[in-house]
Amino acid sequence: MLSAALAADPRTLRVDYYHGGNATEEQLSLDGIVLEGPWPGRLDRAIDDTNLGKYYFEVLDRRTNRLLYSRGFASIFGEWRETPEAKDVRRQFHESLRFPAPSAPVQVVVKRRDARNAFQEMWSLIVDPADPAIDRSGPPASVKVWSVMQNGEPRDKVDLLLMGDGYTAAEMEKWHTDARRMCDLLFAASPFKERRNDFNVWAVDTPSAESGVSRSSDSVYRRSPLRAAYDAFGSERYVLTFDNKRLREAASAAPYEFIEIVVNDRKYGGGGIFNLYATVAADNAFTPYVFVHEFGHHFAGLADEYYTSDVAYEATTERPEPWEPNVTADPHAAKWSSLVAPGTPVPTPWSKDAFEAQQKEIQARRRQIRAAHRPEGEMEALFREEREKDTALLASPPYGRAVGAFEGAMYEARGYYRPQADCIMFTRDEVGFCAVCRRAIERIIDLYSRP
Numbered sequence: 001m002l003s004a005a006l007a008a009d010p011r012t013l014r015v016d017y018y019h020g021g022n023a024t025e026e027q028l029s030l031d032g033i034v035l036e037g038p039w040p041g042r043l044d045r046a047i048d049d050t051n052l053g054k055y056y057f058e059v060l061d062r063r064t065n066r067l068l069y070s071r072g073f074a075s076i077f078g079e080w081r082e083t084p085e086a087k088d089v090r091r092q093f094h095e096s097l098r099f100p101a102p103s104a105p106v107q108v109v110v111k112r113r114d115a116r117n118a119f120q121e122m123w124s125l126i127v128d129p130a131d132p133a134i135d136r137s138g139p140p141a142s143v144k145v146w147s148v149m150q151n152g153e154p155r156d157k158v159d160l161l162l163m164g165d166g167y168t169a170a171e172m173e174k175w176h177t178d179a180r181r182m183c184d185l186l187f188a189a190s191p192f193k194e195r196r197n198d199f200n201v202w203a204v205d206t207p208s209a210e211s212g213v214s215r216s217s218d219s220v221y222r223r224s225p226l227r228a229a230y231d232a233f234g235s236e237r238y239v240l241t242f243d244n245k246r247l248r249e250a251a252s253a254a255p256y257e258f259i260e261i262v263v264n265d266r267k268y269g270g271g272g273i274f275n276l277y278a279t280v281a282a283d284n285a286f287t288p289y290v291f292v293h294e295f296g297h298h299f300a301g302l303a304d305e306y307y308t309s310d311v312a313y314e315a316t317t318e319r320p321e322p323w324e325p326n327v328t329a330d331p332h333a334a335k336w337s338s339l340v341a342p343g344t345p346v347p348t349p350w351s352k353d354a355f356e357a358q359q360k361e362i363q364a365r366r367r368q369i370r371a372a373h374r375p376e377g378e379m380e381a382l383f384r385e386e387r388e389k390d391t392a393l394l395a396s397p398p399y400g401r402a403v404g405a406f407e408g409a410m411y412e413a414r415g416y417y418r419p420q421a422d423c424i425m426f427t428r429d430e431v432g433f434c435a436v437c438r439r440a441i442e443r444i445i446d447l448y449s450r451p
Contacts, residue, residue: 020092040255139253161256272297348404
């Protein structure tokens with residue numbers, strides 16, 4: 001039964017705030033509240049029961065204390081505080097919470113996971129929808145919204161918004177072509193392929209003064225509309241935007257639950273943060289892999305299963321059970337035991353030593369290519385060579401296609417386990433999502449779409 005605190009056809013309320021601190025402290029502070037367009041989601045699935053996310057927020061009816069809405073999420077700050085920089089300096093990042101606009105005052109509560117994986121309250125805010133300080137000005141008039149694929153009303157479908165960055169007005173035709181290509185790439189991968197009719201895909205046009213986005217490691221700087229850029233946290237391939245307000249203002253013109261930022265660039269790169277956004281470079285030979293892999297992070301909270309590539313985060317000696325659905329600290333893999341066939345040993349043996357030796361050589365060559373600023377085609381050739389070797393090695397019997405507990409995941413060679421020997425969250429091989437990842441994705445589709 002719908003609470004009286006929510007209208008039958010609510011608009012969207014967005015709470016903007018700053019998330020700051022360092023490696024040991026974090027605080028939230030209000031920036032402002034914005035009234036957006038019609039709420040695009042299901043009201044009968046307003047409560048998040050997935051237990052995903054480093055953070056979690058609730059919207060409570062002030063009069064009855066009834067839970068009206070909740071969602072788990074991750075954040076740029078949550079990633080940054082695991083980098084070495086967070087030990088020495090304090091930073092803050094702009095973030096947003098979006099939920100169905102209430103018709104009466106509500107309390108918004110933000111929680112974070114503690115060392116035992118339990119959510120603990122860290123910030124609370126009273127929101128009165130009648131407050132005259134709420135921004136009701138509407139989306140920027142210059143942002144054009146168009147449909148890439150529409151299968152129904154936004155409230156009945158998963159609504160994905162594609163946003164191009166670094167496309168000039170003269171490159172709008174290229175952007176439209178790229179947007180349609182990204183849509184096709186996503187729905188060529190299972191289980192998105194089988195659930196295509198449960199999605200709408202929208203796009204917005206945000207023309208840029210210059211072509212491309214910033215790549216500071218290559219001494220390239222652009223003031224693109226969404227401010228997406230390579231080199232986030234010192235990783236030359238990690239593409240993020242730190243200008244959340246600019247992103248949200250442009251996105252508010254469209255109905256959406258998930259965002260993919262497509263940057264007009266050739267260099268290999270992308271990123272994905274759960275319930276924030278994903279990014280991908282449009283023109284790399286491995287764009288299909290990057291797009292689907294990074295969207296898995298954003299859409300279903302999937303963890304990186306690889307552990308041999310250079311990353312921006314510091315290793316830890318602790319092995320808490322991850323909240324992500326596709327990695328575990330349990331060598332017996334209780335998290336996905338229902339998918340483990342009888343007779344499959346857990347932990348599961350695989351060609352770990354051979355893989356690590358192979359990767360050591362590949363990663364050394366990868367660093368040399370980047371250090372020498374060699375043409376992107378050389379990196380693509382290396383990745384093709386790597387893919388051929390990895391595919392042959394990881395598919396080998398007896399457990400190359402089995403679900404089990406394969407040690408090596410989440411940037412760690414020891415102590416964390418992944419579900420299968422190979423998966424798109426582990427390598428660039430053309431194997432798609434493993435069985436556990438597919439199950440996790442299906443669960444999110446069911447949360448947002450109506451049968």
